[in-house]
Amino acid sequence: MHILRYYISLTTLLMSWLAGPVRPIMSAVEIAPEVVESQRNKIAVIARASAASVSLLDGTGQGGGSGVVISPDGFALSNFHVTSPAGNFIKCTMPDGHLYDAVVVGLDPTGDVALIKLVNRANFIPATLGNSDLVRVGDWCFVVGNPFLLSTDFQPSVSSGIVSGIHRYQYPAGTLLEYADCIQTDAAINPGNSGGPLFGSEGQLIGINGRGSFEKRGRVNVGVGYAISINQIKNFLGYLKSGRIVDHATLGTNVSTDEDGRVIVTDILESSDAYRRGLRYGDEIVRFADRRIQSANALKNVLGTLPKGWRVPISYRREGVRYDRIVRLSGVHTREDLLQKADRGIAPPSSGPPHPQPEGPSRTAKSPEKPSIPQKLRQLFEPRRGYANYYFNQQHRSRVWDSLQHHMGTAPDASNWNARGELSDGGTFELSLQPQLVSAQLENKSLQIDVSLDLSSQLIPENSGGLLAALHAWHRLLTSGPTKYGEVYYLGTAPIPGQAGLYDVLVATHNVVETWFYFDPQQGQLVLAEMFGERDRDPCEIYFDDYQSVQDVQLPHQLKVRYGDETFQLINIHRWTLVMESDDAT
Amino acid sequence: MPNRVVQHVRSPRLWISYLVISMVFACHQYPAFAENRPRPEYSFSQVIQTVQPKIVKIFGAGGLRGLESYQSGFLISSAGHVLTAWSYVLDTEVVTVVLDDGRKFQGRLVGSDPRLEIAVLKIDGEELPYFDLKKTGRLDTGSRVLAFSNLFGVATGDESASVLLGHIATTTHLSARRGTYKTRYQGPVYVVDATINNPGAAGGALTDRQGQLVGVLGKELRHAENNTWLNYAIPSTEVAVPVENILAGKMLARHHDNNQRAPQHPHTITGLGIVPVSDVLENTPPYIERLLPHSAAARAELQPDDLILFVADKTVPSIKNLRESLRKIDEGDVVRLLVLRDEELVEVELRPDESTNQDTLNGGFPAERKP
Numbered sequence: 003m004h005i006l007r008y009y010i011s012l013t014t015l016l017m018s019w020l021a022g023p024v025r026p027i028m029s030a031v032e033i034a035p036e037v038v039e040s041q042r043n044k045i046a047v048i049a050r051a052s053a054a055s056v057s058l059l060d061g062t063g064q065g066g067g068s069g070v071v072i073s074p075d076g077f078a079l080s081n082f083h084v085t086s087p088a089g090n091f092i093k094c095t096m097p098d099g100h101l102y103d104a105v106v107v108g109l110d111p112t113g114d115v116a117l118i119k120l121v122n123r124a125n126f127i128p129a130t131l132g133n134s135d136l137v138r139v140g141d142w143c144f145v146v147g148n149p150f151l152l153s154t155d156f157q158p159s160v161s162s163g164i165v166s167g168i169h170r171y172q173y174p175a176g177t178l179l180e181y182a183d184c185i186q187t188d189a190a191i192n193p194g195n196s197g198g199p200l201f202g203s204e205g206q207l208i209g210i211n212g213r214g215s216f217e218k219r220g221r222v223n224v225g226v227g228y229a230i231s232i233n234q235i236k237n238f239l240g241y242l243k244s245g246r247i248v249d250h251a252t253l254g255t256n257v258s259t260d261e262d263g264r265v266i267v268t269d270i271l272e273s274s275d276a277y278r279r280g281l282r283y284g285d286e287i288v289r290f291a292d293r294r295i296q297s298a299n300a301l302k303n304v305l306g307t308l309p310k311g312w313r314v315p316i317s318y319r320r321e322g323v324r325y326d327r328i329v330r331l332s333g334v335h336t337r338e339d340l341l342q343k344a345d346r347g348i349a350p351p352s353s354g355p356p357h358p359q360p361e362g363p364s365r366t367a368k369s370p371e372k373p374s375i376p377q378k379l380r381q382l383f384e385p386r387r388g389y390a391n392y393y394f395n396q397q398h399r400s401r402v403w404d405s406l407q408h409h410m411g412t413a414p415d416a417s418n419w420n421a422r423g424e425l426s427d428g429g430t431f432e433l434s435l436q437p438q439l440v441s442a443q444l445e446n447k448s449l450q451i452d453v454s455l456d457l458s459s460q461l462i463p464e465n466s467g468g469l470l471a472a473l474h475a476w477h478r479l480l481t482s483g484p485t486k487y488g489e490v491y492y493l494g495t496a497p498i499p500g501q502a503g504l505y506d507v508l509v510a511t512h513n514v515v516e517t518w519f520y521f522d523p524q525q526g527q528l529v530l531a532e533m534f535g536e537r538d539r540d541p542c543e544i545y546f547d548d549y550q551s552v553q554d555v556q557l558p559h560q561l562k563v564r565y566g567d568e569t570f571q572l573i574n575i576h577r578w579t580l581v582m583e584s585d586d587a588t
Numbered sequence: 589m590p591n592r593v594v595q596h597v598r599s600p601r602l603w604i605s606y607l608v609i610s611m612v613f614a615c616h617q618y619p620a621f622a623e624n625r626p627r628p629e630y631s632f633s634q635v636i637q638t639v640q641p642k643i644v645k646i647f648g649a650g651g652l653r654g655l656e657s658y659q660s661g662f663l664i665s666s667a668g669h670v671l672t673a674w675s676y677v678l679d680t681e682v683v684t685v686v687l688d689d690g691r692k693f694q695g696r697l698v699g700s701d702p703r704l705e706i707a708v709l710k711i712d713g714e715e716l717p718y719f720d721l722k723k724t725g726r727l728d729t730g731s732r733v734l735a736f737s738n739l740f741g742v743a744t745g746d747e748s749a750s751v752l753l754g755h756i757a758t759t760t761h762l763s764a765r766r767g768t769y770k771t772r773y774q775g776p777v778y779v780v781d782a783t784i785n786n787p788g789a790a791g792g793a794l795t796d797r798q799g800q801l802v803g804v805l806g807k808e809l810r811h812a813e814n815n816t817w818l819n820y821a822i823p824s825t826e827v828a829v830p831v832e833n834i835l836a837g838k839m840l841a842r843h844h845d846n847n848q849r850a851p852q853h854p855h856t857i858t859g860l861g862i863v864p865v866s867d868v869l870e871n872t873p874p875y876i877e878r879l880l881p882h883s884a885a886a887r888a889e890l891q892p893d894d895l896i897l898f899v900a901d902k903t904v905p906s907i908k909n910l911r912e913s914l915r916k917i918d919e920g921d922v923v924r925l926l927v928l929r930d931e932e933l934v935e936v937e938l939r940p941d942e943s944t945n946q947d948t949l950n951g952g953f954p955a956e957r958k959p
Binding site for chain 2: 138139140141142163164166167169170172186188203215217218219223224225226259261263296297299
């Protein structure tokens with residue numbers, strides 16, 4: 003390892019002693035024991051953290067970068083702009099002296115993050131993920147990686163410095179490679195360090211290096227490097243594990259900071275969820291995603307760390323009245339736009355920001371010869387439009403489904419489900435769920451939908467967003483499973499407003515409606531279904547609670563139905579009956 | 589373990605006895621890397637938090653052809669005096685000074701010292717945190733330093749300046765490198781082992797590890813022959829007296845003395861024998877196109893392409909200013925000029941020749957231009 007600046011103080015110390023006219027040279031051994039101890043600790047921290055570092059080579063050996071392992075089974079983080087030119091299969095070297103094959107798992111072109119998986123080992127020593135929100139300017143930090151592709155002996159280089167700035171915003175090149183809320187450091191980040199780890203003083207992973215400000219001095223470090231914060235990556239990790247090419251979030255608004263330092267909405271899309279939540283031109287945004295917003299940049303910073311589709315709290319003020327809402331974020335790109343840009347990969351950004359440029363070693367002309375890919379590695383890769391690697395999506399879809407099955411107990415073989423219960427206002431509730439027909443008694447009204455017809459035109463009852471269709475989607479998933487339901491993919495992990503932690507999400511499309519199913523990651527139970535009956539409209543949300551066993555199947559006995567900002571109904575179910583299709587429905 | 593005194597007092601006045609630093613003490617700060625600690629035992633974050641409120645971001649002219657329209661500065665009085673680099677960024681009517689907390693002010697140029705390439709701005713603030721230039725010391729080679737600046741314009745609004753960590757590599761004189769680095773400043777500098785002179789960093793603060801001011805970050809300087817860049821700061825001890833002079837009104841910007849009574853028979857530009865470049869811009873810099881023969885200017889050996897910076901210690905950023913400045917000097921008095929000639933500052937005195945009839949000379953102004 004090239005530990006340069008760490009030794010400076012020690013060397014200076016020794017030299018100051020050597021230069022002293024009074025002291026004999028041997029006094030150098032009288033270094034205070036705390037000093038020796040702290041140096042020893044530092045070396046140990048660096049050695050331990052470096053063990054998780056990875057040097058990436060593309061298949062041709064012409065380009066590469068850095069990375070860091072974050073799980074014992076070999077998942078590793080790097081930059082999109084490092085893995086993108088390398089393709090789907092990457093060669094990695096580690097300080098243990100081994101060469102590993104790796105496969106691309108998930109890509110975040112906007113945030114410049116790639117998740118890869120190293121194979122053939124189950125006991126990697128992963129980096130410990132830190133909390134980048136605790137990082138302060140002036141904290142010690144160190145960079146481990148493969149600058150100038152120096153690690154031909156598999157040993158990474160180490161450079162040290164301090165955190166120079168936090169909550170930095172570095173403009174994207176077009177719409178890709180946006181570094182929002184990133185960490186700035188004077189620890190040397192050079193071409194080839196891209197994708198590698200920035201560690202805090204305890205050896206905890208606080209960021210992924212990927213960018214620097216350069217200018218007239220050439221493409222070498224000038225004391226100004228940037229790392230994607232690990233907290234942003236934690237937001238995206240579930241999405242990245244899904245094997246998808248994932249997108250970042252937008253509010254659908256433009257904001258500017260006015261003279262009094264207030265962040266004012268200067269433009270808003272009427273199709274955006276923010277608009278549906280009541281946000282209007284001229285409103286002042288005061289909080290967003292649990293952060294105080296005091297400048298337009300601050301809002302951009304927070305938005306840039308959030309995935310498309312997440313729901314986060316927003317607080318805005320109008321005429322002295324404060325409104326607290328939960329807003330659903332849409333994507334920065336359309337699906338096609340993102341895929342095209344991701345396909346194009348990262349050309350050197352000529353139209354990009356003037357000063358900062360993405361890191362990356364200079365590449366010579368690519369050799370046309372690609373080394374052959376081991377069969378074992380090929381089995382971990384499945385190409386599909388919209389995915390970096392569809393193989394991992396299937397894996398997670400199966401995992402979530404298996405976990406749900408485990409929670410539910412015996413799989414229900416009865417296809418007709420009937421329920422009786424009451425509404426919170428005392429009214430009665432009756433429900434019949436059949437494969438082709440859903441009927442209900444609600445507020446003394448008989449309701450029925452035919453699921454063989456277009457569901458988006460049967461969004462009843464009124465002001466529910468389509469409760470019957472949502473119940474149908476739920477029933478269909480539980481009775482048919484994800485493979486027979488229609489198109490079902492694993493989205494990743496997302497929060498549920500008011501709940502701690504992140505939930506596994508399956509997105510299921512059937513009969514023109516898309517439904518998002520949220521599963522408890524520990525218990526496996528289904529806690530929320532959001533059925534989007536119409537484009538650019540609010541979904542019908544059903545929160546499932548009070549699970550009890552019915553005929554050996556765990557079924558919810560409380561359904562909270564929400565639409566927009568309102569609770570539509572709270573339904574308590576007293577009795578479920580599950581019957582075979584041939585039986586008569588109640 | 590002996591303590592090595594690495595700070596020397598330069599100014600005899602109002603001096604606080606400064607901290608004594610030993611290298612071992614420096615190493616005591618390292619246990620940050622020890623394992624199993626919830627938070628680094630030592631981080632510079634505390635010191636940095638006390639310094640950041642004194643650092644300002646300055647936005648002004650520029651933005652074209654690689655000229656950044658921003659630079660750095662720091663507060664030197666609670667009333668809002670800001671020390672910064674004297675550069676083209678200040679060469680505009682509207683200079684915006686943004687404090688660490690995001691508050692924006694219009695900066696007014698109080699004065700500048702072209703020898704050190706520093707300027708003092710004033711904003712309408714009160715009770716602001718500041719560096720006291722009277723309490724500033726020198727550092728020895730090897731001392732650890734922090735450099736605060738808005739390099740690359742990374743920070744806007746309430747975002748804090750960037751901080752780089754380095755060491756004093758040596759203290760030297762820029763004059764020793766005359767001809768290789770294009771600079772007007774010829775005095776001592778701290779050379780630092782970190783890249784502290786990035787675009788926009790000029791005017792930032794160099795502090796010691798306790799956050800005490802020790803220097804002003806210089807402009808970018810490139811070696812004319814080998815293209816290497818110097819990382820340096822002007823010691824704050826060099827700056828203290830010139831700043832005092834500026835604040836005492838000796839280096840005032842022009843608009844400060846409008847009340848001065850104009851003489852009845854003042855000097856004029858052509859009267860002195862100076863033919864400036866065509867005054868085509870609102871603020872055409874007073875470059876000398878050519879000189880009239882036998883004139884005061886010619887006798888003082890002014891040269892074509894000289895840029896007139898000061899008239900009697902008043903800055904003259906434009907031909908218009910030059911004209912107005914001369915209007916306040918009686919034609920019988922000596923005119924002191926400071927001009928910039930090939931990156932060198934030259935002081936000249938224009939002495940009126942009693943025998944010369946200014947009007948005649950004016951009347952004899954040749955219509956044709958030299959090729």
